Amino acid sequence: MPQFDPTTFPSQIFWLAVSFIALYWVVARLAIPRVGEVIEQRARLVQEDIDRATTLKAETDHAIAAYEQAMADARAQAQDHIRGIALEIRAVADKKTAEVTATVNAQITDAEVRIAKAKTDALAGMRTMAAETARDVVGKLAALAPDAGTVDAAVAAALKETR
Amino acid sequence: MAHGPMEQFNIEPLVGLKVGGLDISYTNSALFMTFAVLASFLVFFTATRRRTMVPGRWQSVAELLYEFNAGMVKDNVGKEGLKYLPFIFTLFLFILFGNILGLMPYGFAFTSHIIVNASLALFIFVSVTIIGFARHGLHYFSLLCPKGTPLPVALVLVPIEIMSYFIRPVSLSLRLFANMLAGHVLLKVLAGFVVTLGLLFGWVPLVAVFGVTLLEILVALIQAYVFALLSCIYLNDAIHLH
Structure with missing residues (x-):
């Protein structure tokens, strides 16, 4: 077996040492720094992106909160405004209603006065007319000519009875 | 057969070199060690020439090898072990390329x-052993006797632990040697059958050679991993005791 030929051992050990040291140099000086750097850089980049995303998310949350606050404020303000306007409208309406009611009441009172007067006038007219009609009827039926005083008294008595 | 199955392991001097009576000729074994170094250099040089955030094919290979070794060291030795990463990484690459290049046609597996x-x-x-004594002083001997072992057990345990400690380099080197030797001999013998059996039945060992070659590629990877992993475990013992 060539593996157990000791004359080849010095050469194998020597070249093993030489090439192993050479490879160690390649690994320590070239492979590990370069590959390590790229992996580290990638990890850093990913971390930076995550950090930025976190910051942006915080900003977004902040903006959403501000928006919601503004929305709530606006809504509250609008409610106040609406309530104020409603109160104003009611006040105006109440005032108008009061005015109209007062006018109408005045007109009603006025009308009642006029009606009462008209009624009095009508009653007065009716008495004169009844007296004349009574005198005519008496004259025609009984051929009498009663004096006005008597007729008036009789009509007044008759009206009192009917009332 | 024109060639015996062991002839593939012959060491042939390519450039004669003698220093002080020692023959340190540049041989086919040394040539393939050089290839292993060059191959590693080329992989990492080309892979990391343009370092991009989204790695290309070669950069992925380089990153995979790096992450694999760094992960192995971190998992088995811990953070303190990372300063030995260059050594473990070198060991892994050296054995890996030695095994793989040895499987190439006309290749020579110096790990055999x-x-x-x-x-x-x-x-x-x-x-x-030096790292262990440097870190723990004489306390390093406690590696041979776990804490709380009863005396009767210790009397048996300590000799066994001493033996297992000193058998480590033997098992470590023999495992790789036997795997590579057996694989290459098997391939050679099977390939010899292809010639002997001729055109009629030669395809049977040919299929076998194909299968065994795939298996040997797997063995080449696994043995490089096992060698580096066991080195990590020994290193962990030296740094953390038990």
Whole structure:
């Protein structure tokens, strides 16, 4: 077996040492720094992106909160405004209603006065007319000519009875 | 058969070199060690020439190898182990490329030579022992006797632990050596059958060679991983005791 030929051992050990040291140099000086750097850089980049995303998310949350606050404020303000306007409208309406009611009441009172007067006038007219009609009827039926005083008294008595 | 199954392991000097009576000729084994270094260099050089955030094919390979080794060291040795990452990474790449290049046609697997594996294993063994004593002083001996062991058990346990400690470099180097040797011999023997059986039945061992080659690629990966992993575990013992 060539593996157990000791004359080849010095050469194998020597070249093993030489090439192993050479490879160690390649690994320590070239492979590990370069590959390590790229992996580290990638990890850093990913971390930076995550950090930025976190910051942006915080900003977004902040903006959403501000928006919601503004929305709530606006809504509250609008409610106040609406309530104020409603109160104003009611006040105006109440005032108008009061005015109209007062006018109408005045007109009603006025009308009642006029009606009462008209009624009095009508009653007065009716008495004169009844007296004349009574005198005519008496004259025609009984051929009498009663004096006005008597007729008036009789009509007044008759009206009192009917009332 | 023109070639015996063991001839593939012959060490042929390519450039003769003698220093002080020692023959350190540049051989086919040394050539493939050089290839392993060059292949690793090329992979990492081309892969990391343009370092992009979204890796291309080669950069993915380089990152995969890096993450694999860094993960192995971190999981088995912890954060303190990361300063030994260059060594473990080198060990893994050296054995991996040695195994894989050995499977190439006309390739030579320098990991199928026990002296190479034994040198690596002994270096790891001695380094780990030095690290252990440097970190813990004489307390490092407590590795051989877990805390709270009753005396009768300890009398049996300590010799076993001592034996298992000193057997580490042997098992570490023999495992890789046996795996590579067996695989290459098997491939050679099966390939010899293809010629012997001729056109009529030669396809049967040919299919077998195909299958065994796939298996050997798997073995090449696994053995490189096992070697590096066991080194990590020994290192962990030296750094953290039990």
